[in-house]
Amino acid sequence: MIxxxxxxxxxxxxxHMGLILRCGESLWPIRKLLVxxxxxxxxxxxxxxxxQKRTIKSTxxxxxxxxxxxxxxxxxxxxxxxxxxxxxxxNTGTLFYYDGKEQAVKVFDSNGSLKSRFGRAGSxxxxxxxVRNLLLDxxxxxxxxxxxxxxxxxxxxxxxLVSDHNIPPVLGGPGRPALLQPNGGLVVNAxxxxxxxxxxxxxxxDHTGRRLKMLExxxxxxxxxxxxxxxxxxARAGGFWVAKLYESEFLHYSHDLVNDIVxxxxxxxxxxxxxQRQPSTGVFDRRPDVMIASMWEDVDGLLWVVxxxxxxxxxxxxxxxxxxxTRSPMSPLETRxxxxxxxxxxxxxxxxxxxxxxxxxxxxRSYSSG
Numbered sequence: 001m002i003x004x005x006x007x008x009x010x011x012x013x014x015x016h017m018g019l020i021l022r023c024g025e026s027l028w029p030i031r032k033l034l035v036x037x038x039x040x041x042x043x044x045x046x047x048x049x050x051x052q053k054r055t056i057k058s059t060x061x062x063x064x065x066x067x068x069x070x071x072x073x074x075x076x077x078x079x080x081x082x083x084x085x086x087x088x089x090x091n092t093g094t095l096f097y098y099d100g101k102e103q104a105v106k107v108f109d110s111n112g113s114l115k116s117r118f119g120r121a122g123s124x125x126x127x128x129x130x131v132r133n134l135l136l137d138x139x140x141x142x143x144x145x146x147x148x149x150x151x152x153x154x155x156x157x158x159x160x161l162v163s164d165h166n167i168p169p170v171l172g173g174p175g176r177p178a179l180l181q182p183n184g185g186l187v188v189n190a191x192x193x194x195x196x197x198x199x200x201x202x203x204x205x206d207h208t209g210r211r212l213k214m215l216e217x218x219x220x221x222x223x224x225x226x227x228x229x230x231x232x233x234x235a236r237a238g239g240f241w242v243a244k245l246y247e248s249e250f251l252h253y254s255h256d257l258v259n260d261i262v263x264x265x266x267x268x269x270x271x272x273x274x275x276q277r278q279p280s281t282g283v284f285d286r287r288p289d290v291m292i293a294s295m296w297e298d299v300d301g302l303l304w305v306v307x308x309x310x311x312x313x314x315x316x317x318x319x320x321x322x323x324x325x326t327r328s329p330m331s332p333l334e335t336r337x338x339x340x341x342x343x344x345x346x347x348x349x350x351x352x353x354x355x356x357x358x359x360x361x362x363x364x365r366s367y368s369s370g
Contacts (some may be wrong), residue, residue, distance in 0.1 A: 019067055019068065019343060020068050051259045051260050051261055051262045052261045052262070053262050053264070054262070054264070054348065054351045055263075055264045055266050055351060056263060056264070056266065056346055056348070056351045056352065057266050057267075057351075057353075058267045058268070058353065059352075059353065060353050060354075060355065060356060061347070061352040061354050061355075062354055062355055065345075065354060065355035066357055067343050067345065067355050067356070067357035068357075069359060072363070073095065073110070073111075074112050075095075075097075075108060075112050076112065079097075079106055081099050081100070081102060082101050084097050086098040086131055086132060086133060087134060088134040088142065090136055090140060093110030094107060094108070094109060094110065094115070094157070095107070095108040095110075096134050096142055096157075098128075098131045098134055098144070100130075100131070103119060103121035103122075103128045103129070104117050104118065104119040104120060104128070105118055105131075105134070105142070105144070105155070107157070107159075116158070116159060117159075118155065119159070125153075126155070126161035128144065128146055128149075129146055129149050130146055130147050130149070131144045131145065132145050132146070133145035133178040135180035135186075136180070137184070138182065140157050141154050141155065141156055141157070142154070142155045142156070142157060143180055145167065145178060145186075145188075150166055150168070151165065151166055151167060152164070152165045152167050152186070165207075165209045167186070167205065167209040168190075168203065168205065177189045177231050177232045178232065179232045179240055181240070182238075183206075183207060184206070184207030185204065185205055185207055186203075186204070187202055187203070187204050187232060188202070188203045188205075189202060189203075189228070189230045189232065190202070190203040191225070191228070200216070200217075200225075200227075200228025200229075200230070201214045201215065201216060201217040201218070202214070202215035202216050202230070202232075202242065204257060215257060215259075216242070224278075226245070226246065226278055226279055227244070228244075229244065229246075230242055230243065230244050230245070231245065231292060231294060231295055233295045233297055233303075234296075234297065235252060235297050235301075236297055236298075236299060236301055237301065238254065239252060239253045239254045239255050240252075240253055241253075241295065241297065241303065243292050243295055243305075244292075245291045245292050246273050246279050246289060246290070246291055248264060248265040248266070248272075249262060249263065249264050250262070250263040250264075250265070250295070250305075250346075251263075252348075261348070263303075263346070263348045263351070265305075265344075265346070269290065269309060269342075270307070279291070281338065282338035282339070283330075283333050283334060283338070284316075284317050284318060284319055284320050284323065284333065285316040285317055285318060285319045286316070287310055287314065287316070288308075288310045288311075288314060288338050288339060290307055290308065290310070292305060292306070292307055293307060293308050293341070293362075294306045301348075301349070302345050302346065302347055302348075302354065303346040303347075304343065304345055305343070305344050305346060306341060306343050306363075307342040308339040308340075308342075308362065309339065309340055309358070310338070310339065311337040311340045313337040314336075314337055314338050315336070317333045318333075339362055340358055340359060340360050340362070341358065341359040341361065341362055341363045342356065342359075343356065343357050343358075343359070
């Protein structure tokens with residue numbers, strides 16, 4: 001990962017809480033557009049069937065629509081000891097944050113005030129060592145994925161331990177994307193690595209942690225790990241979406257784990273990467289590359305995508321070699337303007353961009369823990 005945490009380091013105390021799509025003065029009448037497509041049935045029963053391919057151009061379908069940033073939550077800096085890679089937010093605006101220094105989960109209300117905390121360091125029931133994901137289920141319970149203990153611990157939102165389950169040891173990585181499926185199973189972007197090589201796969205487990213399947217397995221040199229970085233999002237009608245950070249494609253997997261849809265976002269502002277070089281975050285002398293920061297599907301089946309795009313004010317800095325040789329401080333390089341945020345609402349069924357807006361800073365975090 002190429003200094004990925006530095007992209008949002010200066011904003012790590014600010015948590016994006018809500019975006020809303022408006023058309024004129026009213027909410028976008030999404031359901032009128034989706035008549036007849038509210039239920040997405042499995043299109044393919046066999047994995048050998050080729051996925052549907054769709055392309056979305058940059059034309060905005062609704063000229064009067066806009067995306068508004070509704071709320072930004074400021075947390076008490078005294079309670080934030082480690083960067084909030086591992087967080088979760090429920091439908092009431094309550095935020096759960098794993099503090100890796102204190103080995104505890106801290107619970108903040110919708111105004112950013114600390115409500116409660118639970119957990120402690122250790123290997124006993126409900127204790128923590130290295131939590132990499134906080135995932136909420138439909139009952140409001142919180143699932144903690146602890147890679148050091150090889151365990152999934154389930155807590156109520158009040159911090160009462162419900163259950164512990166063992167999980168495969170390959171789950172992990174700071175804030176590595178993971179999904180909790182409706183049946184209690186997990187989908188995790190898992191990393192397998194040694195000194196010289198690395199491999200990524202989407203690891204699928206059942207509710208007990210038993211490994212069911214490996215999807216999109218790929219091997220690469222250790223210096224090419226960025227190729228396997230993915231984001232995951234549940235699909236409301238079943239299955240899930242997968243996107244690689246530096247590619248403009250969105251893959252949909254059905255509930256039976258078949259890649260049935262591939263959506264390509266065709267946009268001049270999202271050029272293809274040179275396959276011979278690693279992506280840049282703009283810290284040094286190379287222009288930052290566009291990346292997908294997060295995505296989710298809303299209740300109407302629309303795919304919201306947050307991109308980080310180069311800030312027009314970005315200026316090249318010294319090369320990494322110059323910084324090492326001169327021992328120059330990193331802070332001025334990391335905090336200068338590098339990215340702004342672009343948010344789009346995609347209708348993947350009709351291959352349309354319903355709305356798009358850009359914000360003059362980074363909102364939210366660069367990587368999602370699920």
